[in-house]
Amino acid sequence: MAVEAKLEESNFQQEEMVEMKVEVEAGSDPVPVLTEKMIEAETGLVEKSVSFKEESNFLSDLKENERKALFDLRAYIEEAIVSKTLFKETKGEEGQKEEGGEEEKGVRCENEEEEKNEKDQESSIDEEISLWGVPLLPSKNSESTNILLLKFLRARDFKPKESFEMLQKTLTWRKSETIDSILDQDLGTDLDAAFYMDGSDREGHPVCFNVLSGLKDKAFLFETEEGRERLLRWRVQMMEKGIGFLDFEPGKVVSLTQVIDLKDSVGPGKRGVRVVVKRVLDVLQDNYPELVARNIFVNVPFWYYALSALISPFLTQRTKSKFVLARPAMTTETLLKYISPEALAVKYGGLKREDDTDFSLEDKVSEITVKPNSTATIEIPAPEVGSTLVWDMVVLGWEVNYKEEFIPSDEGSYTVIVKKGKKVNSDEGPSRNSFKNNEPGKIVLTVENNTMKKKKVSYRHKTKFSAKAC
Numbered sequence: 442m443a444v445e446a447k448l449e450e451s452n453f454q455q456e457e458m459v460e461m462k463v464e465v466e467a468g469s470d471p472v473p474v475l476t477e478k479m480i481e482a483e484t485g486l487v488e489k490s491v492s493f494k495e496e497s498n499f500l501s502d503l504k505e506n507e508r509k510a511l512f513d514l515r516a517y518i519e520e521a522i523v524s525k526t527l528f529k530e531t532k533g534e535e536g537q538k539e540e541g542g543e544e545e546k547g548v549r550c551e552n553e554e555e556e557k558n559e560k561d562q563e564s565s566i567d568e569e570i571s572l573w574g575v576p577l578l579p580s581k582n583s584e585s586t587n588i589l590l591l592k593f594l595r596a597r598d599f600k601p602k603e604s605f606e607m608l609q610k611t612l613t614w615r616k617s618e619t620i621d622s623i624l625d626q627d628l629g630t631d632l633d634a635a636f637y638m639d640g641s642d643r644e645g646h647p648v649c650f651n652v653l654s655g656l657k658d659k660a661f662l663f664e665t666e667e668g669r670e671r672l673l674r675w676r677v678q679m680m681e682k683g684i685g686f687l688d689f690e691p692g693k694v695v696s697l698t699q700v701i702d703l704k705d706s707v708g709p710g711k712r713g714v715r716v717v718v719k720r721v722l723d724v725l726q727d728n729y730p731e732l733v734a735r736n737i738f739v740n741v742p743f744w745y746y747a748l749s750a751l752i753s754p755f756l757t758q759r760t761k762s763k764f765v766l767a768r769p770a771m772t773t774e775t776l777l778k779y780i781s782p783e784a785l786a787v788k789y790g791g792l793k794r795e796d797d798t799d800f801s802l803e804d805k806v807s808e809i810t811v812k813p814n815s816t817a818t819i820e821i822p823a824p825e826v827g828s829t830l831v832w833d834m835v836v837l838g839w840e841v842n843y844k845e846e847f848i849p850s851d852e853g854s855y856t857v858i859v860k861k862g863k864k865v866n867s868d869e870g871p872s873r874n875s876f877k878n879n880e881p882g883k884i885v886l887t888v889e890n891n892t893m894k895k896k897k898v899s900y901r902h903k904t905k906f907s908a909k910a911c
Contacts, residue, residue: 495734496595498588499691506599513601514590515579518608522570522578528613572612575689585689592695596730596759611728623678624685628671632659636679638686640784640793640802646698646734647686648780649679653706663713669720676721680729687732696734698779704740704769719755726760737765737779739772739789774837782806782835782899792833792871792899799831799873799903806833806901811841811890821884821902823847827877830884832902835871840864841896842889845874849882859884 500508521527570577575585590604597603615621635655641647662668683697707714725733738745753761767775773790783806785791792806811817823830836843844862849855859876876884890896 495696498591498695500587507594510594510599510601510604511587511590514594514604515586517601517605518577518590519579521605521609527570527577527609528616570612572615573684573687573689577608584691588689588691588695592731596757607727607730614724614728618677620677620681623674624681626674626678628675628678632656632672632675635659636675638679638683639786640780641694642698642735642780642784644698644734644779645694646696647683647694648698648700648784649683651699651701652704653702654704656707657705660707660711663707663711663717669713669717672717673720673724677724680725680732684729684732696732699733699736700776701736701738702740703738703742703745706742708742708744722755726756733763735763735765735779737767737775739767739775740769741766777837777897777899782808783901787870790835790837790870792835792901799875800833800901804901804903806899808900809898811836811888811896811898813893813895814891816887816889817898818888819886819898819900821886821904823876823878823883823904824850824881825904825906826880827907829875829877829905829907830902831873831875831905832884832886832900833871833873834886834898834900836865836888837897837899838894839867839869840892842887842891843872844887845876846885846887847876847878847882848885849880851880851882854880854882862887862889 496502500511503511518527572589575589576583577586577589579586590608593604593608594601597607619626632655635652637650637652639648639650656662656672662672687693687695687697689695765775765779776785776789777791780791782792783800783802783804784793786793792800793802794800809817809819819834821830821832834843841864842862843860843865844858845860847857847859849857857876860872860874865872884902886900888896888898
């Protein structure tokens with residue numbers, strides 16, 4: 442999985458290294474030794490580079506040559522569907538027809554009527570053929586068709602012939618691998634923790650999480666062909682689930698965001714791991730064009746850069762442009778650039794909790810920035826006696842002094858310490874607290890930043906009122 446995009450860690454160490462060896466277990470295949478300069482040369486690691494930006498799906502926004510390419514591709518597909526040549530026979534199938542003696546020919550003659558009926562059925566199916574619920578026959582005049590075809594065109598630099606061949610190969614692969622029914626196939630639940638969908642990013646893309654630590658106790662799957670095939674089909678099934686959240690309409694969300702968490706992941710020491718990674722990349726790149734807007738790799742270990750250098754030649758430049766990397770110290774900051782705090786799980790530094798009864802995605806988060814060597818306060822009014830105030834609070838990277846107080850409106854009353862002031866370390870997660878007031882006043886959250894860096898504070902709050910007796 443190569444990297445051409447931006448490295449999300451400005452303080453990435455640039456010290457020279459004579460060589461870097463990937464640790465391998467006994468009996469594993471050796472991994473090539475790569476120097477840091479070699480890795481940077483292969484992966485194009487730079488601190489500042491242009492990241493991928495999705496293009497418009499409106500026909501009016503296309504350039505003249507792009508519009509012509511779309512019309513040419515539509516013509517290729519229309520002709521292929523009408524002439525029943527969209528699915529071409531493989532060389533193996535053609536060879537089988539040429540082989541066989543008189544006995545085989547006799548059998549074929551006896552079954553001629555049956556084959557004719559099958560072909561008639563296939564003919565009717567061809568005209569209704571679709572991909573991800575989108576009709577492929579251009580003469581049906583569906584706007585969704587253009588959006589889908591644009592994905593194949595962009596994956597092949599708007600070369601209609603190559604785009605058509607890519608579509609043909611995708612359809613053939615889906616047919617041979619029974620992909621259209623993969624969502625109905627039971628692949629087990631033991632990998633659910635490794636691949637799952639969870640919410641949307643700031644631009645509305647559904648987010649697919651790939652938590653590779655979930656595969657650590659499944660390392661045996663990489664050792665056999667059966668296990669590797671299961672991992673591949675599981676990954677394809679997850680991709681198909683994600684596509685189900687998309688809406689192939691102009692102006693709608695038509696791609697996913699993927700988060701790949703490499704913390705405690707299985708390293709590339711074993712050949713089986715590298716084989717699976719290569720197969721997954723090939724399948725996704727060849728058969729799911731432009732369906733991923735961004736690949737965000739977090740908790741990236743150094744060995745990943747070595748693996749990137751090995752895989753880089755197999756990825757297109759456009760695919761590489763969608764990669765974003767974050768070393769462990771930059772994971773939360775990077776994810777929050779693309780996913781809002783209320784939609785990001787607590788374990789990644791966001792405010793989203795499972796089965797949360799206090800807040801939902803509709804409870805939007807406010808953000809403030811605390812300047813270096815300064816203090817900021819957040820006030821939550823509590824004018825009604827007997828109300829319960831609940832709040833979420835997190836400071837990116839913490840390393841600040843933090844306290845919570847209730848200050849009564851009556852100057853003669855005493856301030857109540859809700860949370861004693863203390864320094865919060867960088868590895869601490871979000872804080873949630875609540876307070877029921879017995880008199881009017883306000884909750885004051887104080888953040889004291891004594892560092893030389895700006896600190897971003899994310900918070901939200903709500904007030905729950907007690908039911909009054911009749």
